[in-house]
Amino acid sequence: MDDSEIKVAILGLGTVGSGVAKILLKNSYNISQKVNNTVKLVKVLDKDLTRERELNLPADVMTDNPDDVLLDPEIDIIVETIGGINPTKEFVIKALKAKKHVVTANKEMVAKYGNELFKLADKNEVDFYFEASVGGGIPxxxxxxxxxxxxxxxxxxxxxxxxxxxxxxxxxxxxxxxxxxxxxxxxxxxxxxxxxxxxxxxxxxxxxxxxxxxxxxxxxxxxxxxxxxxxxxxxxxxxxxxxxxxxxxxxxxxxxxxxxxxxxxxxxxxxxxxxxxxxxxxxxxxxxxxxxxxxxxxxxQGAGSMPTGSAIVADLIDVIRNINYKTNNRISCSCYEDKDVKSMSDIISKYYIRLEVIDEPGVLSSVSGIFGDNNVSIESVIQKGKVDDTVPLVLVTHQVTEGDIQTALKEIKELDRVNEIGSLFRVED
The missing domain is CATH 3.30.360.10 (Dihydrodipicolinate Reductase; domain 2)
Known part of the structure; x- marks a missing residue:
């Protein structure tokens, strides 16, 4: 094994952070063998050092000062498990600018600011990995x-x-x-x-x-x-x-x-x-x-301490391999095109619709007529017994645009014998 040591820090010791720490401690030998380095957890940021925790770490590892992690030149990789945007995004930016590799599970931050963070990581020649941001332990x-x-x-x-x-x-x-x-x-x-x-x-x-x-x-x-x-x-x-x-x-x-x-x-x-x-x-x-x-x-399992921790540590291992082999194998933004997002009114789907209607002859005919006038064809109908002078009328349509279905429902809502549009669900076959 290479004698070089990879020093890791964790920002946040909640559910996910605790899972990462447990895996690093429990599987330290196997992880070190796989990367040909000694991997050491050296710092963990927690805003409350006095609270009781399931996982007890040495006092010199724990800190409530972000700069003890972000500004420590000895730390190679930072794992972010705080979540949210503030102050997390600023912590990550500070880490990347300090040329520290970052692994995160933060889906909101990646979704909103991923491009910015990928560019910053590339500029500073460090990795920014985010496998755990979607699907927990699912790769x-x-x-x-x-x-x-x-x-x-x-x-x-x-x-x-x-x-x-x-x-x-x-x-x-x-x-x-x-x-x-x-x-x-x-x-x-x-x-x-x-x-x-x-x-x-x-x-x-x-x-x-x-x-x-x-x-x-x-x-x-x-x-x-x-x-x-x-x-x-x-x-x-x-x-x-x-x-x-x-x-x-x-x-x-x-x-x-x-x-x-x-x-x-x-x-x-x-x-x-x-x-x-x-x-x-x-x-x-x-x-x-x-x-x-x-x-x-x-x-x-799409969430939880250990499944999400598993994905984070897998990213951590990949980052260490990149460090060892000096490879530029960064998982960065693959957004090489600028495609339009289709308007919701233009999407095509089948629809389930439940109407609450007055139990009188001709209601179904009136509803069907409005649907027909708006290019909506009916695949199936369920009509049940009375509930307080109304009956539920349930319909499933054939494929139709969202715009046509919404126009039809606006007209149906104006019918005197329709009490309410109880629900609408899109159907994926």
Missing amino acids: IIRSLKESLTANQIQEVMGIVNGTTNYILTKMIQEGVKFDNVLAEAQQKGYAEPDPTSDIEGYDSAYKLSILSAIAFGSSVNIDDIHLEGISDIRQEDITYAKELGYVIKLLAIGKEVDEEIEVRVHPTMIPDDHPLAAVNDAFNAIFVKGDAVGELMYYG
């Missing part, structure tokens, strides 16, 4: 950048948020109401005290931005991603979905169609025999379609 970034690089990627679609998938699994399998499952998820630590980023889809959008940029070779602005969360999903829609042979999942969907990129995050009905339909609880799965390789699916 999706490296697969898209390396193993599938010969392909023209046509589609990336997946369940990339474990919290929402856990909630929907409980709602589907046990009939539990959304609010009750959310409270349970918070108690188990699957959901944050403020669950907005998860349940409203922001977390999935950050990850889709990263995946789409790599898959389609063009930057995707977060603001260009159509976004809907899961908080409005009702049990009746889950029931009707089952009756129609579908399962509801929160999907991140990226497609390239006619040199335009289609990016959206929303609850989606998929056939109950689709591979993604069987992905339950807090697991993630990402479906990829390439022109040469065909269809692939990556499945595994």
